[in-house]
Amino acid sequence: MNFWLDRSNVTWAERWDGLTAAVADLSGVVLAGPGARRVVEEVAELLVAGASRHRAHRAALSELVDRVLDLHAVACGSDPPSPTALADWLLHVQTGFAEPPEVRLAPYAAALGAQGLARYRDEAVARFSELPVIGFGRTGRYDRERWALLRVMEELAEHVGDVDLQVLVLARDLSSGWHYLQVATVLRDAGRVEEALEWVGRGLRATGGRGAASRLVDLAVDECLRLGWRERALGWRRRAFLAWPSPETYERLRALAAGIGGWPAVREDVLAQVRAAGDPDVVADLLARVAAREG
Known part of the structure; x- marks a missing residue:
């Protein structure tokens, strides 16, 4: 050759x-x-x-x-071949070269068997877990090893249909709020709502209300409403407004509270908290804009 x-x-x-x-x-x-x-x-x-x-x-x-x-x-x-030897070779050919191929595991399912697949998974997860997490706001360094292991893990997660592997892959890059949203979406789609909401909270703390923050809150609110958790849905909107008071977060809070009832009391409470916590000039401007929207 x-x-x-x-x-x-x-x-x-x-x-x-x-x-x-x-x-x-x-x-x-x-x-x-x-x-x-x-x-x-x-x-x-x-x-x-x-x-x-x-x-x-x-x-x-x-x-x-x-x-x-x-x-x-x-x-x-x-x-x-022996299942473990095959697992080792497949990982070698995907990670040991400068231009590694993308290997599909499905054609090897019978030859790997449970033993080979377990070996493949254990080795891939161990190596991938050693990669540093790319923190919020940082620029990730995607070198050859990281790209190769990322492809290995993505194919493995799809092959076995394992949500935990998907989360492990996605959670290695948390450089933006959209990455938190991806994790929360995968968990929500898998029916693991409480874990999804936990990731929403983590994403909101990381973003500080910027970027994907509104989409994160939307996901939490939509899931809570779907499950009939109206007070929890309202809590997400309330916390979003108090953390980042703006006409936009106010309107979203008002729309939800008016729909489920009790808006006047909610309005009085959150505006009182904004007045107590904020800069007087900023609060005055916000309240003026809110008043204009309310007519």
């Missing part, structure tokens, strides 16, 4: 013909029966390494790698 990858004395078109012919021959060997798995693994690694050396042809070589990985999955069916 390296013979065709690195033949600088011939055109790329000729080298490509040689590479595709070699993969076609490999396909015939795999389909003929057991015994080709290790050869396929060696070819896959040579092509993955070659993609980093020949970046101008990276897309074409990546497609060829995908074909070889499909052959590898077939070879694992007729020549099964």
Whole structure:
């Protein structure tokens, strides 16, 4: 395979013909029966390494790698490796090269079995968990290792349908309020409402009312109303207004309180708290704008 990858004395078109012919021959060997798995693994690694050396042809070589990985999955069916060895090799080929491929786990499900999948998951989670969390307002450093492990974890989470893995992946980047919203949305969609609301609270504390804050509050309010928790929904709107008093947060509080009843008492209470806690000029301006909206 390296013979065709690195033949600088011939055109790329000729080298490509040689590479595709070699993969076609490999396909015939795999389909003929057991015994080709290790050869396929060696070819896959040579092509993955070659993609980093020949970046101008990276897309074409990546497609060829995908074909070889499909052959590898077939070879694992007729020549099964040990489940743990297969798990280790799949992680190696995805994280040990400068231009790693994206491996789909579904074709390997039978060969991995419960033991191999557990090994794959344990190793991937352990390595991913060592990556630093990107805190709010920070710019994340997505180096080769982080990107590779992120792809591994995303595919693993989708393959096993594990919400905890999804949350683990998303929670490694909390650089904006939208990332908190993603976590809360995943938990809400999984029916884990209390955990979703906890992430809403964390996101609001991080954002300080900016960016995705209004969407976070909307998610909390909508879920509370859906479950019939009207007072909890009102509490989210009340806290949002008191934390970030503005005509917008006021209008949202008024709309909800008027809909479920008790708006006059709520209005009197929150405006009294704003007067007591705020700068007099700011409060006067806010109340004037509120009064204008109320006619």
